[in-house]
Amino acid sequence: MKYIIVLGDGMAGRALGELGMRTTLEAAGTPVMDALSKVSETGMASMVPEGMAPGSDTANLSVLGYDPRLYYSGRSPLEALSIGVDLKDTDVSFRCNLVTLSEEEGAYEDRVILDHSADEISSRDGAALLKALEEGLGKEALDRAGYAFYPGTSYRHLLVQNHGTVTELTPPHDVLTRRIGPYLPTDPSLRRMMEKSYEILSHHPLNEERRKQGLHPANSVWFWGAGTRPCLPSFEERTGKKGIMISAVDLLKGIAAGAGLACARVEGANGGLHTNYEGKARAAVQALTKDGYDFAYIHVEAPDEMGHQGSIRDKIQSIEWIDSRLLRPLITGLKDAGEDFRLLLLPDHPTPIEVRTHTGEPVPYLLYDSTREEQGESVYCEKTAAGTGREWKEGYRLIGHLLQEELC
Structure with a gap:
């Protein structure tokens, strides 16, 4: 059978x-x-x-x-297993979505999530944008803070923090079309990275090309699904x-x-x-x-x-x-x-x-x-x-x- x-x-x-x-x-x-x-x-x-x-x-x-x-023990650690990230007991893993935010508002917290998947961006383009984000944030600064990014599939990527803390974070698909301010992380480091990601990614050549093709730009990251190594x-x-x-x-x-x-x-x-x-x-x-x-x-x-x-x-x-x-x-x-x-x-x-x-x-x-x-x-x-x-x-x-x- x-x-x-x-x-x-x-x-x-x-x-x-x-x-x-x-x-x-x-x-x-x-x-x-x-x-x-x-x-x-x-x-x-x-x-x-x-x-x-x-x-x-x-x-x-x-x-x-x-x-x-x-x-x-959290969503992101399960995805970490998939892409071969060997989480240590002291690691906290976060899902890192590439999302589309509205672009008319002035302040980051006033923007709205239009698409949690940036039109299901390809894995190749997603990895390229994640690399640009890592370079823009500064590899040495990330290392000192214990952060590391890992590319996944399509819009689904990972952020791992050594000696991190599991915090309550909101999935982006739960707040589609809403103003993001009330749902941003309370952790100041995570929030700063999200705000900086908009500055780095919004006018990246890949996103400019996506706009020309009528596709949503992947103009920000969104962290959620925090957790520790599963067993x-x-x-x-x-x-x-x-x-x-x-x-x-x-x-x-x-x-x-x-x-x-x-x-x-x-x-x-x-x-x-x-x-x-x-x-x-x-x-x-x-x-x-x-x-x-x-x-x-x-x-x-x-x-x-x-x-x-x-x-x-x-x-x-x-x-x-x-x-x-x-x-x-x-x-x-x-x-x-x-x-x-x-x-x-x-x-x-x-x-x-x-x-x-x-x-x-x-x-x-x-x-x-x-x-x-x-x-x-x-x-x-x-x-x-x-x-x-x-x-x-x-x-x-x-x-x-x-x-x-x-x-x-």
Whole structure:
């Protein structure tokens, strides 16, 4: 038996008047998901423990079976694992977004966050701007203060401080379109670096070229997600399953590194709407049917990004492409290879269009077993899943149901 999780990041949402009081998941054309729903178990699962922030970090730990209340030490340290940063026990890691701020206002604190991802800037351009920032701030000055920058993927980068302090910082996607003053760090060093970043990056040649192309300039950094080095027990030791992570984003790769999961490299997988859906399906089929893996975690960031952007059309498109370009070839490939499998499909958290950020409501799940189809629901969406009355209030236990065993 093979085991698969297909995770549509932020795929769930809330009913929208523009869609006739349907969610984007409900409005999307998803014939594969709906066919599975008719012969699967469906229900709801709470992936964000009560009292914890509804982030992809806490939620994806839950989906993998790690209780965030025990294992979560901050988002950025998980991403540090992904890009090979060996955090010391005295280090504090911060996520460093390249963001787009409005440019009409005079004072930095009066500006507004227009885009938390600077139009999903490329990793190459992001790294170039991070290097310019480091040079502008002064490498020697950063070293003396114990700071170091590390390039990541797209707009997602890292700042590490030796002998730092974990402080409460606001994610940029939580304050889109708002004046940033009330949400700036109280730490004077972090705030100064953010203010200086606007001066350094705003008229960088890369950003001038982006403006000419009609793209948002990456004109500031934004620090958040502070934390210390995590310690996750091995997934294989806990479950007896050899697993692989298939994702384009550093957070998921970092969780994989911490849990001892392998990571597949998929050409063209970029964490955006136009990612390589088919390539992810092929990588999973290859891993499960030829490379000796028992478990595959396929993560797609696109619905979450489109939710943050507030685009109904693109969020629906991302869900439809998960259905047609990932799920369909994945299931066909496994069945053609004669593999028996259990597949869990779900979001990690909702990213509703109207708030453009994460929320902590339960999410709909679908659990399909190729060896014993059962009577299910007509379609896969929040409404039908909630109507079953099934709910996993401790969502981190759901993976045990998938694997047909109780995990400690």
